[in-house]
Amino acid sequence: MKRPEYLLALLLLPPFCLLVLLAGCEITNEGMEAKEIVIEDIFPPTKTVSSYRQIAPPKAAGEEAQAEQFGGKDKLAILKKWSSFAARSCEYGLPNQPPLARVMVWEMSTRLDSFGAFSNLRPALLPDNQYVKIGVQAVLDGERLIFVHDRYLVVVRHLQAAPEDQRRALLLNFGRGVSRRIPRPMVEPMPLNYFPVQYRVPASERLDKEDPVGLGIVENGASALYRIGDRESRMFMAMASGTFRKLAFLDRYRKAMEAEGPVKEVQLGDGCYEGRLNRLSAMIAQREEVVFGILGTLEPGEMQEIMATADRLIKPYIPVKYNDIKKKDEEGGGGKGGFGFGG
Known part of the structure; x- marks a missing residue:
């Protein structure tokens, strides 16, 4: 049925039928967040940022312009690993006067x-004053501000020679x-x-298309650096969905650890092992559908503390209320030991 005929058929339905159809419709926060944003509307209009004016309306950015905005074709090659729809520049x-700033949005x-x-x-590892609170x-x-907000990657570039404080102020104003x-x-x-936030090196988080450990066991993982004193380790996480057996990925990591030496089982998550991986001290676990681990020079106790914190973030501990247990016991559902934990 063509769209006009379909709409006409809806209008001819009795009011009761329309109510039944509308009752099945639900407006959710997800739907609100997914509303369309016209990329050209993201660029600040004239005089929105101080007294600066748009020299010309936003336009499509070609590969050469994108490489120049980033500072090299090698960086553009990194960008191409991640799926993008459009790039606009203004x-x-x-x-x-000559242009002072160029804003590019992907x-x-x-x-x-x-x-x-x-x-x-x-x-990586910039001075603390180079990390700023804009977007996520x-x-x-240097002459660039790079930030991410929702599905948008933004690079603001100062185009003229200027003292550092003036350059910083302009970049921050346009970024905000x-x-x-x-x-x-x-x-x-x-x-x-x-x-976990504790001991994590600021802005060390990274998403990877490949296995963060380099063994090709999982894909699309994430990692972050942790440091205590002069010791540091990198933590990784990846989703272990899509396999017929729950702990299949964890077992593959365990076998890789066994190839490098003794492996000890640790009481953590749904399964956890401690040993060596890539010739480094390592601890790898799984909770639900998340495989996570840590490798490096941190002490075993320090690694276990970070791993335990991550485990609680993946599946928060919900304490059992005594009144709920008592009510269940009175109803005859106590199970083993009378505390509601048995089968």
């Missing part, structure tokens, strides 16, 4: 794609101006939420 300046397929590209493109995460790198125009929450994509 320049800003003062009347009768619309990526998902939040994972945008953060994955960002986490692999940003410079943002870094200043762009971020405010993206009407979506600043939420980190899963599984970044599972990485």
Whole structure:
């Protein structure tokens, strides 16, 4: 049936039938978040940021322009590993003067794609004052500000020579101006939420297309660096869905550890093993559908503390209420020991 005929048929339905159809419709927060954003609307209009004006409307950005904005074709090659829809560019300046700033926005397929590209493109281990609060995460790198917000990757570039404080102020003002125009929450994509905050090196999180450990066991993992004193280890996480057996991926990691030496079982998650992997001290576990582990030079006790915290983040502990247990016992459902835990 063609669309006009379909709409006409709906209008001719009795009111009762329309009520029945509408009762099955549900408006959710997911639907609200998925509303379309026109990428051109993300660019701040004239004079939104101080007195700077749009020199021309936003336009499509070709590969050469994208490489220049990032600072090299090698970085553009990294971006291409992550799925993107479009790239738009817009320049800003003062009347009768050369452009001062160029804003470029990439619309990526998902939040994972945008953060994955960002986490692999940003410079590593910058001074603390180079990490700024814009969008989900943002870094200043010389004449550039790079940040990620929802499905959008943004690079703001200062185009003229200027003192560092003036350059920083301009980049931050434009970054905040762009971020405010993206009407979506600043939420980190899963599984970044599972990485414990304590001992984690700031902005060390990274998404990987391949196995973070380099063994080819899982795909699309994430990792973060942890440091205590002069000791450090890298933690990784990956989803273990799509297999016929729940602990199949964990077993493959265990076998890889056994090939390097003794392996000890640890009481953590649904299964956990301690040993060596890639010639480093390692601990790898699984909780539900998340495989996670840590490798490096941290002490075993330090590793176990970080792993235990991650385990609680993946599946938070919900204490059993005594009144609920007592009520269940009175109803005859106590099971073994009378505390409701038996079969």
